[in-house]
């Protein structure tokens with residue numbers, strides 16, 4: 001299935017501090033569309049954008065050799081991003097902490113290209129370890145995407161509240177750990 005929208009001039013690059021507001025806006029929009037039912041309506045309809053802006057302003061404001069964010073713009077508009085935390089876990093390796101693509105540009109290969117750039121960074125900077133991420137149990141579309149790239153579901157756990165604020169959760173949502181062993185190779 002293909003979604004609408006055209007891709008005219010794609011540019012992938014490492015994120016900088018000036019990207020924080022656009023990344024936060026895309027992140028908040030994606031959470032509102034895909035995390036409802038796991039995160040509370042009050043949070044998604046209220047604080048989510050300011051919460052994401054605070055997180056991304058901090059993340060992108062300070063250079064950290066163990067963190068890597070790639071953004072992709074289409075004709076100057078941010079349309080996706082991925083954030084990697086290198087060597088995050090002694091067992092599972094580097095963590096893909098966030099991967100989001102503009103709603104209107106899903107199934108155009110952008111997610112795959114961002115994941116490949118993340119895997120290349122892991123292979124380059126943390127070659128001894130694997131790669132993993134957490135995906136909401138309810139997010140079966142993203143699970144299908146990760147499986148298509150060779151990710152394997154290895155365990156489940158309860159979702160932590162964003163920013164450590166319990167009221168931001170809806171009920172007791174669960175998440176799945178998807179993993180790629182070292183050396184990380186994504187299925188093409």
Ligand SMILES: CC(C)(COP(=O)(O)OP(=O)(O)OC[C@H]1O[C@@H](n2cnc3c(N)ncnc32)[C@H](O)[C@@H]1OP(=O)(O)O)[C@@H](O)C(=O)NCCC(=O)NCCS
Nearest residue numbers: 099100101106107108109110111112135141142144145148
């Ligand atoms: C999940 C996400 C990052 C995938 O990125 P994408 O650019 O849409 O995915 P791609 O076009 O690279 O998909 C590659 C392959 O993955 C599989 N896939 C992707 N989305 C799928 C879906 N919704 N259902 C089933 N398979 C899917 C397909 O095999 C697809 O190949 P095809 O389109 O030729 O059939 C994107 O849809 C997104 O941002 N979703 C909302 C946010 C989100 O859930 N992020 C993940 C948080 S853990």
